[in-house]
Amino acid sequence: MNGSLIKRSVVVTGAARGIGKGIATRFAADGWHVMLVDLAPDVVDTAAVIGPNTTAVVADIASDEGAATILAAVREVGGFRALVNNAGITRDAMIKKMTPEAFTATNRVNLGGPIRLIDALAGELPEGGTIVNISSKSSQGNVGQFNYALSKAGLLGYTRALGVQLAPRLRVNAISPGFIATEMTDAIPDEIRENILSKIPLARPGQPSEIADVALWLSSDASSYVTGQVLGVCGGRTYAP
Amino acid sequence: MPNHPGLVYDASTSDPQNWDALEKELDEVFRLTQEAVLAGLPIVYVVSEPAIWGHQSPLRSALATALMGGARSAAVEGARNGLAANVVATDEGVDPVQLADTIDFLLSSGLSGQVLTCGTTHLGRPAA
Numbered sequence: 453m454n455g456s457l458i459k460r461s462v463v464v465t466g467a468a469r470g471i472g473k474g475i476a477t478r479f480a481a482d483g484w485h486v487m488l489v490d491l492a493p494d495v496v497d498t499a500a501v502i503g504p505n506t507t508a509v510v511a512d513i514a515s516d517e518g519a520a521t522i523l524a525a526v527r528e529v530g531g532f533r534a535l536v537n538n539a540g541i542t543r544d545a546m547i548k549k550m551t552p553e554a555f556t557a558t559n560r561v562n563l564g565g566p567i568r569l570i571d572a573l574a575g576e577l578p579e580g581g582t583i584v585n586i587s588s589k590s591s592q593g594n595v596g597q598f599n600y601a602l603s604k605a606g607l608l609g610y611t612r613a614l615g616v617q618l619a620p621r622l623r624v625n626a627i628s629p630g631f632i633a634t635e636m637t638d639a640i641p642d643e644i645r646e647n648i649l650s651k652i653p654l655a656r657p658g659q660p661s662e663i664a665d666v667a668l669w670l671s672s673d674a675s676s677y678v679t680g681q682v683l684g685v686c687g688g689r690t691y692a693p
Numbered sequence: 694m695p696n697h698p699g700l701v702y703d704a705s706t707s708d709p710q711n712w713d714a715l716e717k718e719l720d721e722v723f724r725l726t727q728e729a730v731l732a733g734l735p736i737v738y739v740v741s742e743p744a745i746w747g748h749q750s751p752l753r754s755a756l757a758t759a760l761m762g763g764a765r766s767a768a769v770e771g772a773r774n775g776l777a778a779n780v781v782a783t784d785e786g787v788d789p790v791q792l793a794d795t796i797d798f799l800l801s802s803g804l805s806g807q808v809l810t811c812g813t814t815h816l817g818r819p820a821a
Contacts, residue, residue, distance in 0.1 A: 547767060591762045596770070598766040599723070605762020606755040607755070609745060609756070610755035613744070
């Protein structure tokens with residue numbers, strides 16, 4: 453195994469675009485070897501743009517086969533030190549109209565994906581390794597997002613308990629992003645977008661790089677006494693009226 | 694037993710051993726919640742208070758906080774037509790009558806989006 457690579461290698465899921473791409477880019481800029489995981493084949497293009505110190509893995513985190521593919525890729529590069537569970541999907545609908553398929557699919561990726569991947573990979577992390585789960589401010593509840601909020605809220609309890617269970621060998625934390633500028637939020641109609649922004653004390657959407665900075669910090673020794681925590685990165689929205 | 698109609702889903706002693714078991718339970722929560730919403734009935738999820746704080750297994754804790762997120766979403770959606778959704782957090786030391794009274798209160802009070810704690814886990818451990 454390449455010891456120096458293990459010290460600076462990270463797996464980022466949902467890395468083809470959006471927040472995941474931002475996280476992958478930030479780690480790479482800091483000198484890490486980044487393993488970008490995504491179901492979308494264009495993760496290969498994203499990895500190529502970020503730079504040579506990357507590995508693209510096309511895999512479905514919601515399946516045992518996908519987890520096995522990621523595990524094999526990790527072993528091929530000689531191990532890793534950090535895991536960032538970012539991949540997530542939305543299938544929004546009011547509860548009355550939500551289909552069982554929309555509920556299950558969202559839950560299976562957003563909550564089941566991290567659980568499946570941690571089950572498969574935690575044993576491969578070295579002493580001092582880290583796990584960061586990306587939740588959402590929507591975990592506090594949102595119209596039309598019963599499935600999404602439930603899955604992202606589930607990650608919070610999972611993170612707290614796992615932080616205890618895996619200590620002192622590993623640290624486990626979560627980030628709860630607010631409104632972040634991505635392709636997904638760019639598609640929101642202007643009127644709704646302005647309404648959302650009016651409720652954010654910092655008066656702007658967050659950038660993927662601002663989530664990435666926190667993920668990098670939680671994966672570094674600078675946060676060595678932090679585990680089982682949830683950090684809200686939402687421009688102050690959580691406690692605003 | 695609560696006297697008021699509504700969905701009471703008790704997950705307080707549920708202890709899923711793997712993702713498949715947790716997924717099956719959450720699918721059932723969704724099915725029952727949708728039925729309640731369509732019928733215009735209030736919802737109360739009962740969860741383990743120690744699980745909320747991460748004092749139990751990761752999967753059990755995931756179940757507890759997942760239901761909190763689900764209840765809040767149901768509460769936000771239900772606010773338009775007066776449909777309430779709440780959570781009761783309990784632990785093994787709670788008097789069953791007190792627990793039933795709390796559930797019954799939430800089924801009829803009009804409060805929504807709340808987490809009412811019957812247990813004492815949130816108070817921390819007593820001094821030795």
